[in-house]
Amino acid sequence: MAPTPARDLLRSLPPVEEVLRSPQVSALAPLLPHDILADCVRDAVDAVRSAILAGSREPVDSAALADDACARALACLRPSLRRVVNATGVVVHTNLGRSPLADEAVHAVTEAARGYSTLEYDTDAMARGSRHDHVEGLLCALTGAEAAIAVNNNAAAVVMVLAEFAQGREAVVSRGELVEIGGSFRIPDIMAFSRARMVEVGATNKTHAADYERALTPDTAMLLKVHPSNYRIVGFSEQVGMREMRALADAENERRRAAGVEDEVLVYEDQGSGAFINLACFGAYAEPTVAESLRGGCDLVSFSGDKLLGGPQAGIVVGSKQLIDRLKKNPLARAMRLDKMTLAALEATLRLYLDPERALAAIPTLRMLSEPDGAVRERAERLADALRRAVPAGCACIEVVPEVARAGGGALPLCDIPTFAASISFERGDAQGCEAFLVSKRAVPVIGRIKREAVLLDARTIGEDDIAEIAEAVRAYFEGPGAAAASAGIAEGAAEGSPAPAAPAAGRSAGAGA
Structure with missing residues (x-):
C-alpha cells in the first residue's frame, strides 16, 4: 500500500476548535483559561505538522493529538518548583535545592510570610529598625566575630567585599585557589567584575609565604584566601596557613603606619561551605569552621548559608565591626539584601546552633x-x-x-x-x-x-x-x-x-x- 502523500496528511489535521470540542480537552475547560488551552492544542497540532514535514507518513490520529494537547495543558497546571x-x-x-530546612526554620518562614513582621521595625525604640539586626547578634555569638551581615548568596558576598575594599587596587591570591564554583562562576571573573586587580602568586600545587611577601606593594588592599571546598590538591603540594598570612599582613601594616599610610592590608577568606560545627565523623576531611578562620587571623570571612550550615540560601560575612559597618553602607548591600522569609529561616537555623546537640538532631543536613x-x-x-x-x-x-x-x-x-x-x-x-x-x-x-x-x-x-x-x-x-x-x-x-x-x-x- 502506497504511503499517504504529505499534502493529504496536512489537510487531514483537525482544526483547533474541533480538538477543543473533544471530550478529553473540553473536560479541562473549567481548569484553564480558553486562550491557554487553545495554545496547548495549537502546539499539539504543530508538533504533528512538523513530524509530517520531517517525513512522517503515519495517518493523523485525532485521539492521540487530543491526548497530547491534554498532557500539555496539565503540564501548565503542575508547579514547576515542587517537592522531590x-x-x-x-x-x-x-540541583535539588541544597539543604532542606529544619522544622523550626519552616515554621519561622510561614509566620513571617503569612502576615506583617518586624522586618525593619524596632519594637523597643518604636521606630524604624535594621533588617541586619535579626541575625547579626546570633552570628557574632556563634563565631566570635565583632559584626556580621547577610546577603543573598556567597558569590554576592565575595563581590561586595572585593568591591568595597579592593576596587581599583590589588588582591593577592594563590594560583592554587583560583577556583570555579557551580554555574561556571570563577574567582578571576568575580574579581574582574568587582574591579579588583588580581595578583596571582605561587604555583598550582605549591604556594609559600614568601610568594605573598614578594607580591606586597603599596597598592595591595588584601590577601585573599579561597578555601577549595569543592576539590583538593594532594601529593606534592603546600599552601599558606591563615596565621602566616596574618603575620605577613601585620608586618606590612606596621611598615605602612611607620610611613604615615592609613590603608591597611586586609586578610579575607572566602570559606564557601560555612561549617559551624566540626563534625568529628569526618576526621581529617572536616572543613574548618568559621570560628577557626576568625581565630586564625581573618579580618573578614564569607560563607554560604545553605551548605554545611544547613540553612537557606544566603551569603554571610563576619569579622571586624569597622569593616562590616562599611559593607552595610555599600550600595550593593541593598541590592543583595535578604527578604523577610530568608531572614526568618536563617535566624531560626542559627538559634538551633546555640545548642550544638540540638542542631545536630534538628538540622537535616547535619543529621544526614x-x-x-x-x-x-x-x-x-x-x-x-x-x-x-x-x-x-x-x-x-x-x-x-x-x-x-x-x-x-x-x-x-x-x-x-x-x-x-x-x-x-x-x-x-x-x-x-x-x-x-x-x-x-x-x-x-x-x-x-x-x-x-x-x-x-x-x-x-x-x-x-x-x-x-x-x-x-x-x-x-x-x-x-x-x-x-x-x-x-x-x-x-x-x-x-x-x-x-x-x-x-x-x-x-x-x-x-x-
Missing part, C-alpha cells in the same frame, strides 16, 4: 551527614521491605547494598560517607526506563541513581515519610505498560497509559555542584 524525593545519597544536592551507619542501614531495610511488598512477583530482585554517599554542595570532596541503598535489579523492565518513569512521570519525582543496570535508592538522604512515596512510585512503574513492553524487548519507561519519552539519567546528571 532525594534518593541520590548526595546530601547538599545543588552525621547519622550512624547502622541507623541508615535499618532505614534501607525498611525501604527494601516496602518495595518487596509493592512490586509484583517476578518483576525485580530487591536487596540492601553498601554504598558511598557524598556531602555535595562542593563540601568534603574527598570524604567517602558510608551508606546503604535499596537496589532494584530488573527481571521485567530496565533501570533506564524505571529511572525515567520515577523522575518524569510522577507528581513527586523520585531521584536515585543507576549502577550496573540496577536502580539504587540511597537511604541516607531519604526520610521515613519518603518510604511509602518511593514504594508507590516503583509499584506504578511495574504495573504500567512500559515495563511489560520492555520485557518483550521494547525498552521504554512508560507512564500509566502512555509511553515515556527518552530522558537523561537524572540520578547521574543532577550533579552535586558547588
Whole structure:
C-alpha cells in the first residue's frame, strides 16, 4: 500500500476548535483559561505538522493529538518548583535545592510570610529598625566575630567585599585557589567584575609565604584566601596557613603606619561551605569552621548559608565591626539584601546552633551527614521491605547494598560517607526506563541513581515519610505498560497509559555542584 502523500496528511489535521470540542480537552475547560488551552492544542497540532514535514507518513490520529494537547495543558497546571524525593545519597544536592530546612526554620518562614513582621521595625525604640539586626547578634555569638551581615548568596558576598575594599587596587591570591564554583562562576571573573586587580602568586600545587611577601606593594588592599571546598590538591603540594598570612599582613601594616599610610592590608577568606560545627565523623576531611578562620587571623570571612550550615540560601560575612559597618553602607548591600522569609529561616537555623546537640538532631543536613551507619542501614531495610511488598512477583530482585554517599554542595570532596541503598535489579523492565518513569512521570519525582543496570535508592538522604512515596512510585512503574513492553524487548519507561519519552539519567546528571 502506497504511503499517504504529505499534502493529504496536512489537510487531514483537525482544526483547533474541533480538538477543543473533544471530550478529553473540553473536560479541562473549567481548569484553564480558553486562550491557554487553545495554545496547548495549537502546539499539539504543530508538533504533528512538523513530524509530517520531517517525513512522517503515519495517518493523523485525532485521539492521540487530543491526548497530547491534554498532557500539555496539565503540564501548565503542575508547579514547576515542587517537592522531590532525594534518593541520590548526595546530601547538599545543588540541583535539588541544597539543604532542606529544619522544622523550626519552616515554621519561622510561614509566620513571617503569612502576615506583617518586624522586618525593619524596632519594637523597643518604636521606630524604624535594621533588617541586619535579626541575625547579626546570633552570628557574632556563634563565631566570635565583632559584626556580621547577610546577603543573598556567597558569590554576592565575595563581590561586595572585593568591591568595597579592593576596587581599583590589588588582591593577592594563590594560583592554587583560583577556583570555579557551580554555574561556571570563577574567582578571576568575580574579581574582574568587582574591579579588583588580581595578583596571582605561587604555583598550582605549591604556594609559600614568601610568594605573598614578594607580591606586597603599596597598592595591595588584601590577601585573599579561597578555601577549595569543592576539590583538593594532594601529593606534592603546600599552601599558606591563615596565621602566616596574618603575620605577613601585620608586618606590612606596621611598615605602612611607620610611613604615615592609613590603608591597611586586609586578610579575607572566602570559606564557601560555612561549617559551624566540626563534625568529628569526618576526621581529617572536616572543613574548618568559621570560628577557626576568625581565630586564625581573618579580618573578614564569607560563607554560604545553605551548605554545611544547613540553612537557606544566603551569603554571610563576619569579622571586624569597622569593616562590616562599611559593607552595610555599600550600595550593593541593598541590592543583595535578604527578604523577610530568608531572614526568618536563617535566624531560626542559627538559634538551633546555640545548642550544638540540638542542631545536630534538628538540622537535616547535619543529621544526614552525621547519622550512624547502622541507623541508615535499618532505614534501607525498611525501604527494601516496602518495595518487596509493592512490586509484583517476578518483576525485580530487591536487596540492601553498601554504598558511598557524598556531602555535595562542593563540601568534603574527598570524604567517602558510608551508606546503604535499596537496589532494584530488573527481571521485567530496565533501570533506564524505571529511572525515567520515577523522575518524569510522577507528581513527586523520585531521584536515585543507576549502577550496573540496577536502580539504587540511597537511604541516607531519604526520610521515613519518603518510604511509602518511593514504594508507590516503583509499584506504578511495574504495573504500567512500559515495563511489560520492555520485557518483550521494547525498552521504554512508560507512564500509566502512555509511553515515556527518552530522558537523561537524572540520578547521574543532577550533579552535586558547588
